[in-house]
Amino acid sequence: MQxxxxxxxxxxxxLDQSASMSQPMLGAEKKTKAQxxxxxxxxxxxxxxxxxxxxxxxxxxxxxxxxLIGYGTGARPLFSGALxxxxxxxxxxxxxxxxxxxxxxxxxxxxxxxxxxASGVTHMCAALDLAGKIVEGWTNSHPESGPPIIVNITDGxxxxxxxxxVSRRITSGGTNHGSTLLFNIALSSSEATTVAYPSTDHALxxxxxxxxxxxxSPLPPLMRQYAAELGADVQDNARGFVYNADLEAMIQAIDxxxxx
Numbered sequence: 001m002q003x004x005x006x007x008x009x010x011x012x013x014x015l016d017q018s019a020s021m022s023q024p025m026l027g028a029e030k031k032t033k034a035q036x037x038x039x040x041x042x043x044x045x046x047x048x049x050x051x052x053x054x055x056x057x058x059x060x061x062x063x064x065x066x067x068l069i070g071y072g073t074g075a076r077p078l079f080s081g082a083l084x085x086x087x088x089x090x091x092x093x094x095x096x097x098x099x100x101x102x103x104x105x106x107x108x109x110x111x112x113x114x115x116x117x118a119s120g121v122t123h124m125c126a127a128l129d130l131a132g133k134i135v136e137g138w139t140n141s142h143p144e145s146g147p148p149i150i151v152n153i154t155d156g157x158x159x160x161x162x163x164x165x166v167s168r169r170i171t172s173g174g175t176n177h178g179s180t181l182l183f184n185i186a187l188s189s190s191e192a193t194t195v196a197y198p199s200t201d202h203a204l205x206x207x208x209x210x211x212x213x214x215x216x217s218p219l220p221p222l223m224r225q226y227a228a229e230l231g232a233d234v235q236d237n238a239r240g241f242v243y244n245a246d247l248e249a250m251i252q253a254i255d256x257x258x259x260x
Contacts, residue, residue: 003146003260005062010088010138010148011048011258012067013041014127015078016187020155022118026188027247033155033187034116036247041068041153044254045094046111052091064091067134068113071127073120079113087134124158125166132170139175147178151257153250155187157208167215181217183240183257185250192244196253197227199235209243216241219256227256 003009015037025036045066052060067088068078079086083097098111128150135148150170157163167182174180186209188194195203197219201210216239219227227234230252242253 003063007145008063008065008090008142009146009260010065010067010135010142012069012088012131012134012148012150013044014075014124014131014150014152014154015041015068015070016122016124016154016156017070017072017117018120018122018156019072019118020122020189021116023155023189025247026191032116032118034118036250037153037187038114038116039110040247040251040254042110042112042114044258045113048258049091049095049111052095059092060095062090062092065089065138066091066094067131069127069130069134070114070117071123072117074123075127075130087130088138121159122154122156123160124152124154124156124163125161128152128163128166128170132166132173135170135180136173139173139180143176145175145177146260147174147180149181149183149257151183151185151254153185153187153254155189157211162211164211164214171217178220179217181220181240182215183253184212184216184242185245185253185257186212186241186243187250188244188246194245194249195241195243196232196245196249197224197234197238197256198241198243199237199239204243212243213239213241223256223259226259227252230256232256 021034025033028036052063
């Protein structure tokens, strides 16, 4: 589907903020998983905003609606400031809703929408349930848009129930042009082989990893093509799932999952 102001896209990001996210992030020197994830998603939000500008003299066009949900003990929207409590915001609202702008030693400017958190357990089911409600309302209002995309980034597994049934409820809905897409990125806690975009669960020995695979939607052709261009080995029935992801694999997976 063409993304434009008549048929905008929708991204909902689910970010694990449980206590285990305080562990070091593989491939990110001196950064915790929580800090690395916050850095990458803040940069991603800025990228989506910049993709929506067509003129310096006008705000970003309404090409996307964006949801940002964090989960540890419970699930909650991560937008704050002017967007506090919002489950979904247009890209123009996101552009205006940053909480501050940071500048590093090299002068690089980065807008910030949320800060890292690592506390509590892993209420993934609560986050998925909230995401399901968000996209159900959005698809009812945008039946001619492409299906919404939910990207779940975690380093663990749900401690509040079985996430598979709620995931299947989410992906059973959608727009007139396809089912809602759910992608999962599982961050690694130790040196391990990354499994990216598998078409089967044969390489997964952990039952919890196999459940995340089952939850993950097949990659649409555009995303499969892009993943292949980035050097990934993808089959026709590849899933939007990456297991044992280090920093590089996480960045690539987010890039592939938000390709429109």
